[in-house]
Amino acid sequence: MMSRRGLLAAVACLAAGEVRAEDTFQAFVAALRPDAAARGVSAQTFEAAFRGITGPDPGILAHTRRQSEFVRPVWDYLVGAVSPGRIARGRARAVAVATTLQNIETRFGVPGPMVTAFWGVESDFGASAGSVPTIRALATLAAARHRGTLFRDELLAALTILQRGDITPDRMSGSWAGAMGQVQFLPSTYLAHAVDFDGDGRRDIWASAADSLASIAAYLKDLGWDPALSWGYEVRLPKDFDLSRYSDELGSFAERGVARTDGKPLPGRGRASLFLPGGLGAPVFLITDNFEVIRGYNTSDSYALAVGHLADRLGGGPPLAAPWPAAGARLDGPGLRALQTGLAAAGFYDGPTDGRAGPKLREAVRRYQISVGLPADGYATPALLSRVTGQPASPRR
DSSP, rough: OOOHHHHHHHHHHHHOOOOOOHHHHHHHHHHHHHHHHHOOHHHHHHHHHHHHHOOOOOHHHHTTTOOOOSOOOOOHHHHTEEEEEEHHHHHHHHHTHHHHHHHHHHHHHHOOHHHHHHHHHHTTTOOOOOEEEHHHHHHHHHHHHHHHHHHHHHHHHHHHHHHHHHSOOTEEEEEETTGGGGEEEOOOHHHHHHOOOSSSSSSTTHHHHHHHHHHHHHHHHHHTTTTSSOOOEEOOOOTTTOEEEOOEEHHHHHHHTTEEETTTOSSSSSSEEOOOOOOOTEEEEOOOOOOOHHHHHHHHHOOOOOOOHHHHHHTTTTOSOOOOOSSOEEEEEHHHHHHHHHHHHSSSSOOOOSSSHHHHHHHHHHHHHHHHHHOOOOOHEEEEEEHSSSSSOOOOO
């Protein structure tokens, strides 16, 4: 750890313009110490956490510069997330921990297949929990001020976990972005929601399947999971269905001729909204408030749909009935940003200009489509961008 003399030397180097990554990193770590102490982190814990970490990890910084420039279509994401192999592995793992899953459902109200689906998408049922040392990952990102102060706060939370003794520094590992263990919780999420379900006195999301599964369920319950509802249903729409009424009671959708593709009746209770991630002609879903709970774990629509569909398959449900577009035209990231800008200028969109096709953009697209008499499927296409902005757009395939 850097001494006071070393810190002063690093500051002098910075003042002289002689910036070295190791100097700035060590200065950051030294400046972190008082805040860690204020949270009850002892000097011994602090030293143990940073032992052997002398500078940032270039590989982690490279990850921040390799973000995809285009939006991956939901159907491509589902190919990997809900593959036949993952379904088979998930069903086998669910059998192995069946009693634990039943006990978790009794306590938290989240169905076993749903909990198992999260486990599968996050870490392939514990097989791929990540091996990047969490302290080094978070310190690298925090020192670089990646995403402002987010990772500095998460680093302090990680040090708090070490102080509490749930895990040792050498076992605290996960993804390059600091998400940890079999459930990929950030440290702050761990502190708020992780559960000791096997009764050993530690909340071990790295090695304990019981703690990992229960922590997923506890988090979903805290996010507002409704045990009386599914996440959603694949449905068929009747001919000439009025897409402008896209949010309604489930019973009302049934009265309007909307039917589940698996032949089962729609519940009479609960609200839902239509979700057409591939536009008309592709799979159509009615999603409930529990879909938004899934998005609380990860805000991606593709992620939420993958978890929901994987849960259905693990529970014995069928594959999707409708085909995805074989080569459907779609907008890439810059195209989505241009559409967000155009819709904002027209008074339909008030969200971030981030090039992501999330609920805010979907709602804006629907309102625009209704205003100009188009089918309100909420799907952003190059043709729609051209109509909104008056500029031609090249589709991404």
